[in-house]
Amino acid sequence: MAERYFAKVVSTPDKYSVVINKGAxxxxxxxxxxxxxxxxxxxxxxxxxxxxxxxxxxxxxVSAEHVQQKIATLKSCEYVRSSDVKQIKKVTARGxxxxxxxxxxxxxxITPGEQHLKIISGAKIGDFVIKL
Amino acid sequence: xKNKLLSAIFSLSGASIAIxxxxxxxxxxxxxxxxxxxISVKWLLFVVLLLVSLIxxxxxxxxxxxQHVEPPPPFEVPIRYVRDExxxxxxxxxxxxxxxxxxxxxxxxxxxxxxxxxxxHLVQDRVxxxxxxxxxxxxxxxPESIDAxxxxxxxxxxxxxxxxxxxxxxxxxx
Numbered sequence: 001m002a003e004r005y006f007a008k009v010v011s012t013p014d015k016y017s018v019v020i021n022k023g024a025x026x027x028x029x030x031x032x033x034x035x036x037x038x039x040x041x042x043x044x045x046x047x048x049x050x051x052x053x054x055x056x057x058x059x060x061x062v063s064a065e066h067v068q069q070k071i072a073t074l075k076s077c078e079y080v081r082s083s084d085v086k087q088i089k090k091v092t093a094r095g096x097x098x099x100x101x102x103x104x105x106x107x108x109x110i111t112p113g114e115q116h117l118k119i120i121s122g123a124k125i126g127d128f129v130i131k132l
Numbered sequence: 133x134k135n136k137l138l139s140a141i142f143s144l145s146g147a148s149i150a151i152x153x154x155x156x157x158x159x160x161x162x163x164x165x166x167x168x169x170x171i172s173v174k175w176l177l178f179v180v181l182l183l184v185s186l187i188x189x190x191x192x193x194x195x196x197x198x199q200h201v202e203p204p205p206p207f208e209v210p211i212r213y214v215r216d217e218x219x220x221x222x223x224x225x226x227x228x229x230x231x232x233x234x235x236x237x238x239x240x241x242x243x244x245x246x247x248x249x250x251x252x253h254l255v256q257d258r259v260x261x262x263x264x265x266x267x268x269x270x271x272x273x274x275p276e277s278i279d280a281x282x283x284x285x286x287x288x289x290x291x292x293x294x295x296x297x298x299x300x301x302x303x304x305x306x
Contacts, residue, residue, distance in 0.1 A: 004257065035254075043221055043259050046211055046278045052258045057217060083302075 005128040009036065010071065015119040017075040020129050023068045032064045033132040034074055036123055059127060060120035074129075076120050082113035137194065207285040210236075210262070213276045219253055220262040220286060227288050228252050228260050235290040236262070238270060239283055245270050246294050247284065262286055266298050 007026075011019035018036060022028055040055035062074035089107040140146055161167070208222035220236065228234065229252060236248035247270040253263035264274070275281055 037254075040214070043212055045223070052211075052223075053256060055214065055221065055259070055261070056254055056256055058254055058261075 004130060006034070006131045007129040009123060009125055009127040009129065011125065012120075012123050013073070016117055017065065017073055018062065018120060018123050018127075019071055019073050021071060022129075023070045023072045025069055028064050028067050028072045030064050030067055033077060034062050034064070035130040035132055036060055036062055036074075036120060036127055037130060038122065038124065038127045056128075056130075057122070059123040060118060061132070062120065076117050078118040079115045080118045081115050084113050085111040087111065137197065206289075207287045208260075210281045210284055210286060211259075211278075213274055213281065214261075215274075215276065217261070218264050218274075220250065220264065220281075220284070222260050222262060222286055224255070224258050224260055228255070228262075228286075230255050232288055233265075233290050233295075234262055234286055234288050235294065236264070236284055236286050239285075240270065246291065247271055248274075249290065249294060249298060250286070268294075268297075 007020040007022035036059040037056040043052045063077040065075040066073040091105045210220035212221040238247040249266035250262040253261040
């Protein structure tokens, strides 16, 4: 395995976590961050025709959640935030106050978007792990 | 660097300096030294040793200068577009570091226009991936052919107005 690739994915228990074939024996500690990549096509330089290297397809950024002797469970550590929701409410006054002319009250509220853990998209067994 | 050194040595001024130095040394030697005199091997060896040492030091300096890294170009032309990942692939360039915002400019009607806003997604050993974050709709579709990609230049420079434009559009979209 190339020096750039620290470990390999050996299991994908759910869409937010992966298990790799390195653990406490290789000094992995809880909270340590990694990048999961799969290998794609070889990139060829169009000017020279030289084969540069295989394209690394980023699955996601993860951090060590549980470390065993020879394996470690890594969980996604990236978040996606849904966009804010802007609400504008216009209330027209009725009854006694209406005699003084139309009384409109405009209320503007912004509901902040929610943060969700990003899924490790397309991770599969054999994908590579890069130390960050 | 090699070309710079060679052109400096084999230039008109380089040749003039070399002729001047040779003439000066010849004149200097004939002025103070009787060239018909016998010389001791001890002094000859000393001079040879001194000259060899000087030559080695100069060679070392030339080698160090040769190793001096040329500054990378301020832009890169994409060599591939990966549609599934929405990334441009460019050659490795030290001006592009992880997570910085970059601009993808296109020469259209002889005007350089900002077509896409991207982020350095991943720096590999020999290539860099630029993830497209925003399309300014300068082009109908993102070019994929090698010839079309040659019209794009990716630069680690983005005008502040483009960032404001993106922010305004995102606000307008809610």
